[in-house]
Amino acid sequence: MCAVVATTGTTNAGIIDDVAGVGEIARERGWWLHVDGAYGGAGMLAPELRQRYAGVEHADSIVMDPHKWWFAPFDCAALLYRDPRLAKAVHKQDASYLDVIHEHDDINPSDLAYHLTRRARGLPLWFSMAVHGIGAYRDAVQHSLEMARYAAAQIAAVTSSGWRGETVGRLVFLHPATTTDMVDEVIAALD
Ligand SMILES: Cc1ncc(COP(=O)(O)O)c(C=O)c1O
Structure with a gap:
């Protein structure tokens, strides 16, 4: 085994794994820790939930889907690496016509995934964050939590x-x- 995935917000039940606990074991054994926050990662914006995400800071990689709880148009996945050079070592493709982008030791986005050509998928997210600020995202996430609690109370009746x-x-x-x-x-x- 070389890697372990902890999920922060499972698709059906919204379960947040004990990332700190999983991370500790991963560190002891030298495993790569990936955090799948595709669906629920944005929940860490809410102060009342932040503690539930303790340990995400130890992830080697974490993904969040802005087209889910970051309210962006699809398709947009945000993948962060602790050390992008390791990702580059895995994903970089070589071809003579690509030599020009590999002349320098920096990282080109095409080095970080299998596809080369891509559109600026992150732009709508970036633009929206620049216009509205992170506080609007925090409020929107908080509103979702309140709706979930309201719905649960209705059903419990x-x-x-x-x-x-x-x-x-x-x-x-x-x-x-x-x-x-x-x-x-x-x-x-x-x-
Ligand atoms: C926890 C989790 N991981 C990954 C995915 C896959 O996301 P995508 O369809 O954007 O690739 C989903 C989708 O619902 C998800 O909930």
Whole structure:
């Protein structure tokens, strides 16, 4: 084994791995630590969540998808390397027509992924950040957290039961004065 991936925000459940713990083991064993923050990485902008991301500073590489929780148009992936020279050593391609960009010892973006030609995918993100500032991103992430909590509270107001091995919501109509409007209201709260 040579590498380990910790995820900060799994796609289905939003689980944030113990990056500090995984990182400690990775360091002891000399493994590369990659952090997959494609979906949930932006959550670290929220002060109340920042602690949950402890250890990301030890990553050898971390990816975030600006086209997800950074509100950018797709497709844009932001991949940061602790030491881009190692990435260059892996991804750099050689061809005589590329010699001109390899004359100097600096890093060309084409050295950091398999494709050579690419458009300026990061530009919309950069422009938006320059215009709105990081505070607007923090507020937008915070708003998502509040919406998630609100939705969870709405769902929790519906009692649950079990049916063929699955947890299901359970609506019980006992009161004779229950109206269809009330039923609609409950169903709308579940949408
Ligand atoms: C945790 C995680 N990693 C990676 C990906 C892949 O992202 P993309 O489709 O932008 O390549 C996703 C997509 O939902 C994701 O949630």
